[in-house]
Amino acid sequence: MSSRIVIEERRTGVAITRFDVQQRAQHLLLIASFFVLAITGLPLKYSEWAASAWWMGVWHGVDNVRAVHHYAAWIMIAVCAYHLMYIMVSRPFSTAVLPKPQDVKDFIQDIKHTFHLSKEPPKYDRFSYRNKAAYWLVYPGALTVIVTGLILLYPTQATAHLPGWTLPLALMVHSDAAILAIGWIVMVHMYFAHFSRHTIPFDKSVLTGKVPIERYREEFPLEYARIVASEKIPAPSRRKIQKPVWEDEVEFEEAAEED
Amino acid sequence: MRNSKPVRGKSLRKSLFLASGIAIAAALAIGLAATLYAGPAIAHPGNTCNPEPGHGTPGCHIAETTTTSPYTPTSAAGSSTTTPITTQGSSTSVVPPSGAVTAIDPNAVQMFADKEHCLSCHGDPSIKNLMTIKRPDGTPIILFVDTKVGSDSVHRYKDCTSCHGDEPHDVKSPLNKLSLSEKCGTCHEYEYAQWKNSVHGKPQFDGNSDPATCTDCHSVTSNPHNVVRVLDPASSTYPKNVADTCAKCHDDPKLMDKYGIVEKVYASYMRSFHGKAMNLAPGSAPLKQLDTATCTNCHGAHNISSVTDPNSPVAGMDNLLATCRTCHPDAQPQFVSGFLGHKAVNSDFLPQAYWGGKAFYILSRGMLAGGGLIVATSISLRGVPWVGRRIKRRRAKRRRKGEEE
Numbered sequence: 001m002s003s004r005i006v007i008e009e010r011r012t013g014v015a016i017t018r019f020d021v022q023q024r025a026q027h028l029l030l031i032a033s034f035f036v037l038a039i040t041g042l043p044l045k046y047s048e049w050a051a052s053a054w055w056m057g058v059w060h061g062v063d064n065v066r067a068v069h070h071y072a073a074w075i076m077i078a079v080c081a082y083h084l085m086y087i088m089v090s091r092p093f094s095t096a097v098l099p100k101p102q103d104v105k106d107f108i109q110d111i112k113h114t115f116h117l118s119k120e121p122p123k124y125d126r127f128s129y130r131n132k133a134a135y136w137l138v139y140p141g142a143l144t145v146i147v148t149g150l151i152l153l154y155p156t157q158a159t160a161h162l163p164g165w166t167l168p169l170a171l172m173v174h175s176d177a178a179i180l181a182i183g184w185i186v187m188v189h190m191y192f193a194h195f196s197r198h199t200i201p202f203d204k205s206v207l208t209g210k211v212p213i214e215r216y217r218e219e220f221p222l223e224y225a226r227i228v229a230s231e232k233i234p235a236p237s238r239r240k241i242q243k244p245v246w247e248d249e250v251e252f253e254e255a256a257e258e259d
Numbered sequence: 260m261r262n263s264k265p266v267r268g269k270s271l272r273k274s275l276f277l278a279s280g281i282a283i284a285a286a287l288a289i290g291l292a293a294t295l296y297a298g299p300a301i302a303h304p305g306n307t308c309n310p311e312p313g314h315g316t317p318g319c320h321i322a323e324t325t326t327t328s329p330y331t332p333t334s335a336a337g338s339s340t341t342t343p344i345t346t347q348g349s350s351t352s353v354v355p356p357s358g359a360v361t362a363i364d365p366n367a368v369q370m371f372a373d374k375e376h377c378l379s380c381h382g383d384p385s386i387k388n389l390m391t392i393k394r395p396d397g398t399p400i401i402l403f404v405d406t407k408v409g410s411d412s413v414h415r416y417k418d419c420t421s422c423h424g425d426e427p428h429d430v431k432s433p434l435n436k437l438s439l440s441e442k443c444g445t446c447h448e449y450e451y452a453q454w455k456n457s458v459h460g461k462p463q464f465d466g467n468s469d470p471a472t473c474t475d476c477h478s479v480t481s482n483p484h485n486v487v488r489v490l491d492p493a494s495s496t497y498p499k500n501v502a503d504t505c506a507k508c509h510d511d512p513k514l515m516d517k518y519g520i521v522e523k524v525y526a527s528y529m530r531s532f533h534g535k536a537m538n539l540a541p542g543s544a545p546l547k548q549l550d551t552a553t554c555t556n557c558h559g560a561h562n563i564s565s566v567t568d569p570n571s572p573v574a575g576m577d578n579l580l581a582t583c584r585t586c587h588p589d590a591q592p593q594f595v596s597g598f599l600g601h602k603a604v605n606s607d608f609l610p611q612a613y614w615g616g617k618a619f620y621i622l623s624r625g626m627l628a629g630g631g632l633i634v635a636t637s638i639s640l641r642g643v644p645w646v647g648r649r650i651k652r653r654r655a656k657r658r659r660k661g662e663e664e
């Protein structure tokens with residue numbers, strides 16, 4: 001696809017670098033700030049819980065918790081701004097993550113496959129429709145919490161320009177959006193990113209950026225084919241690439257059932 | 260070929276990655292350090308003092324009292340005023356907590372200025388049940404004075420007769436809320452004058468003793484022998500405790516029904532950001548961490564007035580704006596119009612916020628439910644990955660064994 005994808009040799013097998021250091025650093029900063037924001041924001045929302053009072057005591061008071069919440073918020077804002085800058089200046093300008101009609105077809109195919117209506121799973125290019133949805137959902141989500149958060153951080157300055165009812169509205173929206181984000185990350189993102197059959201229990205590519213080539217072939221077959229075709233690497237002989245255990249077993253079992 | 264491929268720019272990438280990790284750690288460490296160093300200052304940069312004494316802005320008292328820890332005898336003695344004041348004001352209906360005291364603790368007794376040796380009789384627990392002396396309304400006067408209760412009283416160095424009269428058995432003790440406050444007012448003139456014209460004070464002159472008098476707010480048990488210094492963290496008037504003190508009456512449904520006060524002021528305060536910030540401050544928080552508004556900051560203390568009184572600091576947008584500006588100096592009228600006070604948004608009050616909040620709630624929780632549904636569907640149709648893997652591995656093993664046999 002682009003020069004970004006580099007095949008590297010690892011001791012256990014061949015891996016493709018899927019995320020470069022820029023992307024990994026941004027993602028890690030986003031994780032760190034999000035985590036801090038969550039653990040400092042939740043006890044404010046559920047202040048009547050005994051656990052919240054205990055947690056506030058650990059931090060020596062609500063003022064410290066609020067201050068840390070504000071620091072982490074600025075880090076998150078900085079990461080978001082940096083990311084916008086990064087996609088603007090990085091060359092070649094990547095359009096891989098833009099939604100395309102193919103994503104709708106992939107989605108339908110994936111539904112069929114999930115409900116056992118089709119044996120054929122969808123073939124993804126660089127980003128699956130799920131990857132794209134996860135990416136684009138962050139934009140409205142981050143925009144919502146950042147705007148409402150700034151209104152709450154500077155209430156008097158904000159109401160110099162905005163009507164007064166924005167204050168209680170911002171408070172409600174900020175906390176509801178935060179609950180949505182936390183719930184979504186914990187349930188949906190964790191499930192699809194780490195608990196899929198390819199990656200369970202933890203997808204190390206979030207840290208290393210590298211995806212084993214056999215998994216790449218299975219998860220993103222179109223991009224894999226292009227990488228191989230584009231010669232950056234010679235097509236690895238099938239003999240040398242170990243099949244995933246999973247595949248073996250499935251074939252084995254299917255064979256058993258046929259017997 | 261594979262051997263020749265790998266490491267172009269690998270060291271650069273590694274160092275960049277390391278640098279980003281260090282940057283994260285440094286940012287968090289700086290944030291934490293700066294917070295612990297100057298945390299409270301960030302929360303409320305603009306807390307200014309209401310010049311009027313008795314308005315109850317907690318920040319004001321920091322300059323007056325050099326210590327917020329339980330005071331020492333010297334500081335208590337230093338703060339005593341010139342005119343006589345009370346240690347012992349055997350009054351209304353306070354029954355000291357029973358038990359514990361079986362004999363007079365000589366050390367405890369010595370903590371009181373007791374020139375006339377009143378406590379040699381009145382400090383004896385055995386007179387607790389002596390109920391021969393009664394008030395006009397028939398309730399007995401408890402003659403026993405529990406020195407344990409009064410041991411941290413701010414007035415413990417005042418002689419009993421300061422309040423109870425020079426001829427102690429010629430009973431001139433304060434016997435109702437009004438006479439009690441008059442007695443307090445002989446020294447605390449300014450506060451008494453304010454209270455007399457407050458919504459708590461005025462009805463007392465018409466014989467209504469429901470509203471609060473001095474000791475109702477200044478003592479946890481409404482016991483005049485147990486009036487603790489205003490900014491003692493154990494005091495009922497310490498900023499963190501003010502809301503609970505007011506709630507003694509204002510969260511009492513019977514009493515509030517009687518006066519037609521329908522708003523649940525305590526619950527709504529605790530829902531507000533002021534209430535949360537106060538509530539979540541640690542119990543031992545110093546004053547400067549308690550610079551968020553509590554009841555008295557907006558409503559006044561000794562001079563408290565009804566919210567229907569046009570002179571109340573919370574009556575009307577103009578007064579409210581001035582009150583907000585005591586802590587939020589650059590507040591604008593729109594800031595006040597978005598202030599909920601003790602109300603909640605509804606279809607009449609700030610309808611934009613009400614409907615907007617409702618719509619976003621439905622949207623966000625709907626999305627969350629949808630996400631949960633997707634995950635649940637996926638798990639139920641594809642199976643839990645690790646369980647499925649284990650089952651298949653086991654089946655395969657069994658199969659292999661079968662073949663071997």
